[in-house]
């Protein structure tokens with residue numbers, strides 16, 4: 001198996017490549033394995049190589065998992081150039097923290113499965129779980145919840161039950177890297193040619209799980225802090241790790257929070273039980289607040305919908321609406337600016353060439 005196949009290259013990707021870069025081939029397929037502060041590691045069929053940053057097309061921001069077309073270069077001298085990017089079939093994004101309106105942060109591309117990692121050595125954060133599930137679903141990938149450190153948990157059953165309840169039909173796999181539990185079950189879910197990204201807080205055991213799956217210690221791991229059980233942000237870059245038969249896992253740095261980015265579809269998918277209630281409200285513009293005949297309120301009263309679940313849906317919905325308002329305002333400012341600059345340059349032209357208004 002060549003290096004590229006180990007990193008998930010399949011016949012459908014090959015066909016897509018030929019479609020976009022028809023013969024005679026001037027370029028060869030490669031995959032982005034790791035991106036780390038502007039340094040990009042790629043794999044082609046002969047092995048791994050770094051891309052010199054000056055060979056990066058500036059308006060093409062590469063993301064771990066991308067399939068690209070590369071031309072030129074050799075292992076000794078480098079000089080590889082990315083000449084094209086294949087369309088991404090999935091894209092995992094989040095809103096950058098502390099930044100009301102920057103671009104989304106791209107976390108990974110061409111991911112089939114997102115393993116939402118929930119450590120059993122601390123209380124369950126339902127907020128984080130639900131947000132990560134929404135973002136995972138929105139990316140176009142299939143989410144799977146992975147419980148880690150099953151050997152440590154004293155409240156094991158409670159957290160497992162609560163997680164299954166909150167995950168709402170998304171599959172839950174329980175693992176322990178330490179005791180080698182649940183590894184075959186997890187491994188069995190990642191088929192050849194598939195990529196699974198692991199997302200979760202620092203210290204959750206993502207890298208340990210990958211080491212357990214590959215039977216190595218290639219991913220650095222570090223103990224969580226005594227006291228608050230927080231991780232130390234050991235993993236610093238998003239990186240693909242091959243599992244041997246063309247199945248791939250992506251290790252990621254632990255994230256503190258998970259702010260959503262344009263994830264309406266993901267929200268609808270993860271909260272179908274909530275949105276299905278809306279057509280049952282008496283008024284089509286029901287705000288589900290105090291209106292008579294509100295299907296949401298009555299589902300909460302009968303216990304069919306948990307108040308907590310409704311509140312978390314509401315919160316994410318409001319957050320996405322707020323983001324949209326800011327995006328639209330920024331777009332308006334942007335378009336006024338470009339109209340103005342077009343006007344200025346027209347004026348400039350007239351001034352120089354003496355045309356009348």
Ligand SMILES: Nc1nc2c(ncn2[C@@H]2O[C@H](COP(=O)(O)OP(=O)(O)OP(=O)(O)O)[C@@H](O)[C@H]2O)c(=O)[nH]1
Pocket residue numbers: 148149150151152175176177178179201202203204205206207208209220221222223224231232233234235236252253254255
């Ligand atoms: N008991 C036990 N400890 C584990 C298990 N998995 C991981 N740990 C420990 O948890 C700590 C953190 O594990 P990491 O794999 O570094 O966590 P991570 O999610 O990669 O963390 P970041 O890279 O910081 O995001 C390490 O001390 C591991 O030994 C497990 O299944 N059982």
Ligand SMILES: [Mg+2]
Pocket residue numbers: 206207208220221234235251252253254
């Ligand atoms: Mg790690």
Ligand SMILES: [Zn+2]
Pocket residue numbers: 278281282286287288289291293294295296297
């Ligand atoms: Zn209503």
